[in-house]
Amino acid sequence: MTGIGTGQGAGTAAVFRETTAEPRTQSVPLAQLSLELGHLYMEDFEAGPDRLRRHFAEVKPWADAAQALAAAGGRRARVSTCFLVDDYFTRFSTPAELVPMLIAEAERAGLVIDYLARESGCAVADGIEVAEEVQARLVESPPPGTDGTRPPAVQTGWLANGERSPGGPAQEAMAGAEPWRPPAETAARRHSVFVDVELWDRQGERRTWSCPFLAAVWQLSRLGLLRHAGDPVLQPVPWQGTDFPHDWDDLPPVIRLNPSAAPFSAYRTCSFLPSRFLPVELAVRVILDQVDADPAALAQVAARSLGEGRPVPEEIADRMSYVFYPGP
Incomplete structure (x- = not known):
């Protein structure tokens, strides 16, 4: 046991406590901006490379504008990019077939995907029930006159x-x-x-998380606010080479494709999505407005962003922005 004394003078007593019992929340590297270059579903993949080509062509000017804005005033900006693949609701294709195509179509448009994430990792990652833990942090805002008859x-x-x-x-x-x-x-x-x-x-005993709830978990991850017993969750794993597995379960929840990328998590996020995602992202805001995120993680982000002269809004949802384009 390591002792921590409160005083040595007359009339004072030393107080000892286990240092291992001290609460701690590990910090994570933070960029200034996380750009989500897209979110791929089965129907997008089935439409072939042309669908992805049109998507990245739509995204490119907005991504350039977001990066220029982040560097306004001559400031050096740390900006990372990410792409989310839905392997939760429907398993389609394989990483070996899909990831090289994604990378190639992004590069054709002049874009680089720094991080690739699997949506199933927002439910369970590395044995951690991530969505379950975020749900446990929900603090509903009861309207005036609520009598408690409706279950939480x-x-x-x-x-x-x-x-x-x-x-x-x-x-x-x-x-x-x-x-x-x-x-x-x-x-x-x-x-x-x-x-x-x-x-x-x-369906029976199996719980299926909704798209908005998983998207809320995804945003918390990108904002550097997910923790499990103080440890970061959904941290990227470096990926070497161009060979990818034939099973999604063999791919880590988040991989770093670009070795020189800025950090995955950031003070703020911006997502480029087809307009069909608008109702989903409205629901994400409703969820995050009622999530009691890890206070130490919140304090870390607030202090570091303020120290860089880029203070974040107090409300988590106000740290997110979007570009919605008509899209298919």
């Missing part, structure tokens, strides 16, 4: 940004039942934009 999101699998409409015709027919009223956003600006997000569903 961890039981129902639904999370809202305000007060839901009470009951329906069946309840209204009951004596003393509360009449219908419209839903209300908790932080509405005159008119409500009410959103109710499905976090997961079940």
Whole structure:
């Protein structure tokens, strides 16, 4: 046991405690900006290289603009890029076939993919139930007048940004039942934009996390805020060579393709996505507005960004930005 004394003078007593019991949260390297160059689903792959070619051609001018903005004022900017592949909802193709095609089409457009991530890693990574741990950090914001009759999101699998409409015709027919009223956003600006997000569903005993919830985990990772017992989660593994496995499970959740890349996590994120992702990303904001992220990780990011003259917003969701293009 290592002792830590509080004093040696008369009338004082030394207090000893286990240093191993001291809470610690490991920091992670941080870029200033993380650019998500895309998110690939099975239908995008099935459409062939032309679909990817059009996507990267759309992204290129916006990626250039984001990097120029990060370096505004002559500042040296640390900017990394990433690409997310959906291997969670549908297993398609193989890393051996898909990754070289992704890299080639990005390079054709003048882009470099620094990091490649698997969406299944946002659910479970290296034996850690990542999504389960993020769900445990949900702190729902109950609207005024909530009576506690509705089970919490961890039981129902639904999370809202305000007060839901009470009951329906069946309840209204009951004596003393509360009449219908419209839903209300908790932080509405005159008119409500009410959103109710499905976090997961079940088929038998198997829980399937929703796309918005996994995307929220993905954003927390890119913002350097994911921890398990104080250790970083979803950290990139360097990938050497051009040979990739034939099974997605043989590929680490996040790999670093570019040895000279800036850090994977960053103070802020920007994602370039087809407009069909807009409702998903709105749901991501609803989720992150109610996540109680690791306070030590938050403090580390806040202190380091402030020290560089690039302070981050207090709200996690305000650290994210997007470019949505029409897309297929």
